[in-house]
Amino acid sequence: MLSRLSIRNIVLIAALDLDFAGGLGVLTGETGAGKSILLDALGLVLGNRADSTLVRAGEERASVTASFDFAMLPEAVRTVIQAAELEVEAGEPLILKRQLKADGGSKAFLNDQPVGVALLREIAPALVEIHGQHDDRGLVNPRGHRALLDRFAGGDVAGVEAAWKDWRAAQGLLDAARAQVARAAEDQDLLLAHLAELTALAPEVGEEEQLAMARTQMQKGEKLADDLAALQHLWNGSDSALAGLRGAARRLDRIAGEHSLLAEALAALDRAVIEAGEAEDKLERAAEALAFDPAELDRIETRLFELRAAARKHACQVDDLPDRMREMRAALDAIEGGNEHLAGLEAAAGKAALAYRERAGALHDLRRAAAKRLDAAVAAELAPLKLDAARFQTSVVRLPEERWGAAGLDAVEFLISTNPGAGFAPLAKIASGGELSRFILALKVALAEEGGAATVIFDEIDRGVGGAVASAIGERLARLASGGQLLAVTHSPQVAARGGRHYMIAKSSEGTVTRTSVTLLDEPARKEEIARMLSGAEVTDEARAQADRLLEWGPPGSRLCGSPQVQDGGN
Template sequence: MLTHLSIRDVVLIEALDLALHPGFTALTGETGAGKSILLDSLGLAMGERANAGLVRSGAEEARVTACFETPASHTVYTHLEEQGIPADKGEPLVLRRVISREGRSRAWINDQPVGLTLLRKTASALIEIQGQHEQMGLADASTHRGLLDAYGIKPSLLKKVAQAFTHWQDLRQSLASAQQALEDAAREEEWLRHTVSELSTLAPQPGEESQLAQQRHALQQAERRGEAVAAALSELTPRDRRSSGPAAALRAANRALLRLVPSTTSDNMPPETDGLAGRIAEALSALENAENALAEAESLLSRLMADTEANPRELEETEERLFTLRTVARKHNVPVDELAALLAQLTARIHALDNGATELESLRKATEDSRLAYMEAAHALTDARALAAKKMEQAVTAELKPIKLEKARFLAELQPLSPEQWSRYGMEQVTFLIAANPGQPPGPIAKVASGGELSRLMLALKLVLAGQSGIGTLIFDEIDAGVGGATAAAIGERLHRLALNVQVLAVTHSPQVAASADAHLRIGKQTRNGQTATHAIALAETERREEIARMLAGDTITDAARAAAASLLDSKK
């Protein structure tokens, strides 16, 4: 409901702050007092079109702020959350609009800047104005189906239809995908079978590339080690017998030194040869040690050669496997590790091709069964809606006669939709129509009825649909236009009854309607320092009786008018 309305510098309104309450509030005042300006101001906060002419003379800008209290379960909070507007569920919502003297417009929701479209959509979920302003809510045909369903359809039936439709559409999508896949596979059958054969022969394994790369590196290292050992061994043992290796050199050196060793039987050796013989013996010993070390080195290298012998064939096979995998992967534009998955995927497509006709027929039958199940549930919904529509028509008709619309006919029409238009909501469109006069064909509510007729019709519909739309505040602008007496009293009684479910504000010139209200605001004008400004006053009981007396008698209020006003007020208690 609307709890506060603050207006600054809108036409004749310099500053106006209204605190509003639940129930039915009447807004009265003399013609030209500014009631329409007040509604125009509220319209600004609701996102209606604005222009610089609304800014009060001498002011830089016009500002309007409307504060609403809404149940935490209201869908408006979900909508705002989707739009990124902070709004704690159950907390007040504040709609604000500013119009500059140049005509520029800005809008906020909870102090967050928003566009007019979002402001208008949010406001339309909270409040409706019926009358001279743009019609919303019930005049919008897109809301009629939901209102009829809320009025007379079991939620379980609506849920059943929605689930049946979803199941049908899921199967339709699956069928279309399967059909497309089968057609694609048929066009590529030759390529598919060749590729699957190639990949099956190759038999790629996940992680195989990394394993082969590591194995290749290890074999290459072994090959390099073997080559180094072989080179070292060849230096010690040349294969060419004509080449002299270190062993032959050592033997030759040994033989040469042996020739210097004197015979042990000679008695004619000079004394100085004793020291030379010792050194020759040392040299021969060193050569012998060198020969032994060389033999040991040769033995060690031979054993190392045996231990590090490379397998060229294994390296060749490893490289061939690795390069083949990489070539095939590039051919299919996938990483090597995904070749196995590609094989599985293409194998599944061949399987689908081989078994596609059978599976497709089974899926087609399931889809048709789901379509029939949806139609059965939707037909039941259509029948239930037809009964609910008749019940609604009777209920609205019963409300029309007392408010001087006895000649009008209200219809809740069910219009079948083509199969392409069927939805989770059923197989028909619901439209509320009205024939305002006998012989006149029924037409859309907003186009056939006008002015006070439209407002009274909306009142009748709102009474029948009380609490179904989620709108918390209804404003009726001069709903009593052209009627009086018993009809005005009937309108007042219905507004009061409607206010048991939603907040109702009514701009009225009828004392009968005003007397039916729970609260009363008088709109007036006053002039100060040559400036005229509109103001609003909440009336106490005595002031209220005086205002209703004015509405009954005009400018000159008589005692009889005051007595009649008191009688009207007493009759509503």
């Protein structure tokens, strides 16, 4: 709940610190005293558009800080905080702050951590719900009507949402499988043709490199063919250099024993013959390695061309062609086994769809029954609120299947008819300002809503009514505030008397300085304020006596609200 509101330099308010408590708190004061400033300031810290005209004249900046105390943060708030990776210690207050510059710039903070204004707007519905003369949020907005009816009905919304997700997941798998099989079936003939081509080609990993190396060697052989032939001629035949060396060695061998130098010459010649023999052997092997066969070179080049053409055709490397063949076989196998696989997915999707329909159908029936109970409960509240000619209807419309979703099969909207014989229409389009606020009050009472905002504010819900109707409004506001927090801006003494805490807002002027004060009233001051509301400018003893009678109907402790506390703002 809202525990403290601190305002600095907003319009007429220079500095204001207000402490709040649970139960019903009422704010009263003469028209123009500044009640709207408080609501504007609160709206600013809840993410409303930053308007530089809110900055007090002569000041460079303004700020609003709102503190909220919770035994446990609302789930919606926790979810947003966790998603934003912010830190809020368990048990500590949630403190929202908004700074506004006179030039229009603004900053937002959550527990002193900078945040975007969008985050404030996201968590605001879980913190404060404001109903005023021109309310277009909360109970008026049809987007929230289905959730309100579900809370009233106690339906298994979570179960329906889970069943919807299961159905969507199963249907997604089925749709993807169908698309895959359809694409494969369309390409089946092409797959068969490509696979036949590659099977005939029979590519192997590493084959391209081997062929390229062989071609390179043969091309070298072609280039060196003449030189190799000439060299081989030098080493071959009876008149070759090697044959001459060998002949010389034989002749020298016969006379080497005649002199030591001849022996040494023979040894040198023998070494030359050996080296020449090795050279001859290497030359022959080189000739074999570089042997040029035009037919073989043509075969190698043709094979390389076919492999590389196939790789270009299938947008891959030559070494990847065997993998492409395996992929094609797998695709063809998927086509052949696709029907069996699809049958299993279809069965699973059908089962999930049936589970969703059963759960959503049960929720639809529960909503229809709850709508009738809610209509009756609201109808019982209308007459005491001077809306006895009006009718209320909860519209539950079953949507076409293409619009079903995680929330079920239905569109839900609250409708009213304000005059006998008139048709039903949305709340915001039919009700006037005062009627709208009273309709909202009737709804709030009928719903006995749980899970709504921690703090509810009604702004002049009693406008244009008095007497018994004002008393009925006050009684219902007090009932709604039981166990929670509700603040009411009111001009009705009957409503004010129901408050557990009473704040009086006043505006005064001294020369060129205008001041707005907010006072937490004690028992005598409260009686005097209610007497003023009853009698007008001059408070009479009769008005004070009537104020006493009204206060007797207030909640326990309403006759002692606390010690006077005054905060002023100057301009």
